[in-house]
Amino acid sequence: MNNDWEADIQTLLNNTRIAFLSTQGDKSPETSMCPYAVFQDDVVLHLSALAKHSKNIQQHTQVGLMICSPETPDKSPLALPRLSFTGHIETVPEAEQADYQKAYLQSIPDAEPLFSFPDFTLYRIQPLSVSWVGGFGKARKIPLETWKSLC
Amino acid sequence: MNNDWEADIQTLLNNTRIAFLSTQGDKSPETSMCPYAVFQDDVVLHLSALAKHSKNIQQHTQVGLMICSPETPDKSPLALPRLSFTGHIETVPEAEQADYQKAYLQSIPDAEPLFSFPDFTLYRIQPLSVSWVGGFGKARKIPLETWKSLC
Numbered sequence: 001m002n003n004d005w006e007a008d009i010q011t012l013l014n015n016t017r018i019a020f021l022s023t024q025g026d027k028s029p030e031t032s033m034c035p036y037a038v039f040q041d042d043v044v045l046h047l048s049a050l051a052k053h054s055k056n057i058q059q060h061t062q063v064g065l066m067i068c069s070p071e072t073p074d075k076s077p078l079a080l081p082r083l084s085f086t087g088h089i090e091t092v093p094e095a096e097q098a099d100y101q102k103a104y105l106q107s108i109p110d111a112e113p114l115f116s117f118p119d120f121t122l123y124r125i126q127p128l129s130v131s132w133v134g135g136f137g138k139a140r141k142i143p144l145e146t147w148k149s150l151c
Numbered sequence: 152m153n154n155d156w157e158a159d160i161q162t163l164l165n166n167t168r169i170a171f172l173s174t175q176g177d178k179s180p181e182t183s184m185c186p187y188a189v190f191q192d193d194v195v196l197h198l199s200a201l202a203k204h205s206k207n208i209q210q211h212t213q214v215g216l217m218i219c220s221p222e223t224p225d226k227s228p229l230a231l232p233r234l235s236f237t238g239h240i241e242t243v244p245e246a247e248q249a250d251y252q253k254a255y256l257q258s259i260p261d262a263e264p265l266f267s268f269p270d271f272t273l274y275r276i277q278p279l280s281v282s283w284v285g286g287f288g289k290a291r292k293i294p295l296e297t298w299k300s301l302c
Contacts, residue, residue, distance in 0.1 A: 016222065017222060017228040018219070018222050018228045018231065020171035020182045020217060020219070021182070022173035022174075022179075022180035022181055022182040022215065023173075023180060024175070024179075024180050025215070025237065027213055027237065027279075028173075028175075028211075028213030028214060028215055028237045028238075029173035029174060029175050029180035029181075029211075029213070029214060029215045030173055030180075030215035030235065030237060031171045031172070031173040031182060031215040031216060031217035031235055032217065032235065033217060033219050033231060033233050033284075035228040035229060060179075060180075062178055062179030062180070063179060063180060064173065064176070064179055064180045064181035064182040065182060066171060066182035066183065066184060068169070068171070068184050070221040070222050070223070071167065071168060071169050071221050072221070076261045077168040077169045077186040077259060077261065078186060078259075078261050078262060078265075080169065080184060082184050084181065084182055084183065086176065086178065086179045086181060087179075108228060108229075110227045110228065110229050111229060114229075128178075133184075
């Protein structure tokens with residue numbers, strides 16, 4: 001790791017557990033909040049079929065996602081470091097579910113009981129584009145190879 | 152105000168300064184982070200023409216937006232109170248800009264220097280739908296009349 005921004009991305013991933021998902025609804029894009037994990041180089045989500053985002057991704061599998069440093073009173077809301085993705089969301093194949101579940105629960109242990117709920121499904125997003133904003137005016141595209149090296 | 156959830160919505164609005172905007176990009180919805188204010192019953196944003204979301208809303212004015220309690224180590228990421236909107240985004244008309252700017256700067260004083268940057272524009276979203284999640288499994292639609300009474 002040669003750059004400050006690579007270390008900053010890893011700090012963000014280490015210190016956050018929620019992401020903001022954009023899905024295409026009937027009339028407009030919609031934002032929802034989802035706990036997340038990273039496994040291999042996928043973003044892993046565990047979504048309820050009862051939630052609107054699950055209905056939306058049945059129709060449109062292209063999604064956007066943001067992971068953002070939490071706001072605090074002492075930080076400027078203009079300069080919060082954040083990572084954004086676009087990609088295709090799909091259910092995790094049966095044969096890989098145990099590994100993805102384990103990785104997800106390492107990040108989100110509170111979700112353990114939800115794995116016995118029949119309406120919850122594990123999904124993965126394989127990023128097609130990754131962008132980083134390190135502060136006000138500090139934006140850059142992250143090559144997918146770099147993203148993979150950070151996971 | 153008769154309900155706990157109405158008080159909880161006002162607490163969320165009082166304690167947060169950032170929102171997560173969903174816009175329609177060329178290939179997929181995209182999430183971005185924007186400082187926000189509420190004025191009258193509109194959500195007010197101040198966006199740079201250089202940012203991807205500004206390009207997106209030139210093509211598609213229907214957007215989604217979420218305001219979420221910041222994550223902290225002691226709160227479950229499954230249960231963070233959050234408010235989501237869909238609506239149409241538009242530039243604030245010239246004659247109303249002074250009032251909207253004043254309201255925005257009351258919430259986001261750090262943005263004051265940006266009002267002299269030529270690429271920044273004030274936008275407003277008039278909500279078409281509002282939903283509230285007060286915790287795990289506690290979701291409800293908020294009638295627009297109720298939203299207006301909370302602003």
